[in-house]
Amino acid sequence: AALARVSRSITKSVLSREQAEGAGARVRRSIGRPELRNHDPFLMLDEFNVDRNGGFPDHPHRGFETVTYMLEGQFQHEDFAGHKGTIGPGDLQWMTAGRGIVHSEMPVKSQTRAHGLQLWINLPREHKMCEPQYQELLDGQIPRATPQDGVVVKVIAGESHGIKSQVYTRTPTMYLDFKMDKNKTVEQTIPASFTGFIYMLKGTTLIGDNEFVGKAHHTLTFSEDGAEMVKIQTKDEDAHFVLIAGEPLKEPIVQHGPFVMNSKEEIYDTFVDYQTNQNGFERARNWKSSITA
Numbered sequence: 001a002a003l004a005r006v007s008r009s010i011t012k013s014v015l016s017r018e019q020a021e022g023a024g025a026r027v028r029r030s031i032g033r034p035e036l037r038n039h040d041p042f043l044m045l046d047e048f049n050v051d052r053n054g055g056f057p058d059h060p061h062r063g064f065e066t067v068t069y070m071l072e073g074q075f076q077h078e079d080f081a082g083h084k085g086t087i088g089p090g091d092l093q094w095m096t097a098g099r100g101i102v103h104s105e106m107p108v109k110s111q112t113r114a115h116g117l118q119l120w121i122n123l124p125r126e127h128k129m130c131e132p133q134y135q136e137l138l139d140g141q142i143p144r145a146t147p148q149d150g151v152v153v154k155v156i157a158g159e160s161h162g163i164k165s166q167v168y169t170r171t172p173t174m175y176l177d178f179k180m181d182k183n184k185t186v187e188q189t190i191p192a193s194f195t196g197f198i199y200m201l202k203g204t205t206l207i208g209d210n211e212f213v214g215k216a217h218h219t220l221t222f223s224e225d226g227a228e229m230v231k232i233q234t235k236d237e238d239a240h241f242v243l244i245a246g247e248p249l250k251e252p253i254v255q256h257g258p259f260v261m262n263s264k265e266e267i268y269d270t271f272v273d274y275q276t277n278q279n280g281f282e283r284a285r286n287w288k289s290s291i292t293a
């Protein structure tokens with residue numbers, strides 16, 4: 001008989017309450033909060049809620065990627081190279097900051113609120129100073145797997161049930177948006193070497209062979225025990241959550257706000273580059289975004 005596959009189990013469940021961030025924005029911080037540091041290669045996951053007066057005005061990034069996934073409302077972004085755009089519900093912006101980006105991320109004024117997720121993924125040292133790159137997908141361009149009726153998996157990065165994302169991930173990453181009706185069971189394959197977690201947006205799930213309960217706004221971290229899949233069930237409630245997993249980089253992490261490098265010296269050099277507008281920050285000189293006004 002075929003061996004029943006063992007599921008990952010949940011090692012920790014942490015509730016994220018709203019906190020102030022940016023300019024008048026509210027975020028529930030998952031990865032990156034005190035109880036959830038060191039989830040290599042992930043640096044931060046924020047569920048953000050921004051009303052029309054809030055946002056994230058002009059700020060820099062170096063050494064990692066920011067992945068913005070909109071759930072409701074519209075967000076606009078503009079960087080110091082004039083790259084600008086608007087992302088709406090279900091749309092994705094995968095920004096590889098690499099050697100340096102300065103940008104502004106603000107809700108579209110006409111919106112009542114903008115609600116979404118921003119994930120920060122660390123880059124391996126050989127990519128930390130790469131040219132910045134955007135991969136932007138509209139909701140309709142993101143493939144879905146439907147392993148059974150009532151279970152839809154949007155494949156933002158990586159693969160699910162044979163459906164692959166087209167996003168190029170320098171750090172091997174899986175980013176899946178699950179919508180499950182009640183009374184469903186699904187198994188998601190995850191490479192044994194990946195570290196990962198589920199962040200619950202709505203409803204209740206039972207995860208793993210021992211049916212650990214997942215509730216809204218909780219982060220549920222996976223065991224690292226060699227299991228190559230995770231089993232997720234719903235009972236009497238629909239559920240909406242993201243499953244995020246990736247290959248740990250196993251490199252030193254030195255983070256100072258929006259700069260994430262491998263040593264203190266590199267962080268010092270980054271501050272010099274940012275202050276003196278060099279080595280990737282040339283276009284930051286005298287730049288002000290037009291959307292922050």
Ligand SMILES: Nc1ccc(F)c(C(=O)c2c[nH]c3ncc(Cl)cc23)c1F
Nearest residue numbers: 021022027046048056059105118257258
């Ligand atoms: N350094 C630093 C300091 C403070 C910040 F708020 C930010 C920042 O921009 C964000 C933090 N979470 C977020 N979620 C969504 C969006 Cl669109 C942006 C952010 C940042 F980069």
Ligand SMILES: [Fe+3]
Nearest residue numbers: 059061066105
């Ligand atoms: Fe940013």
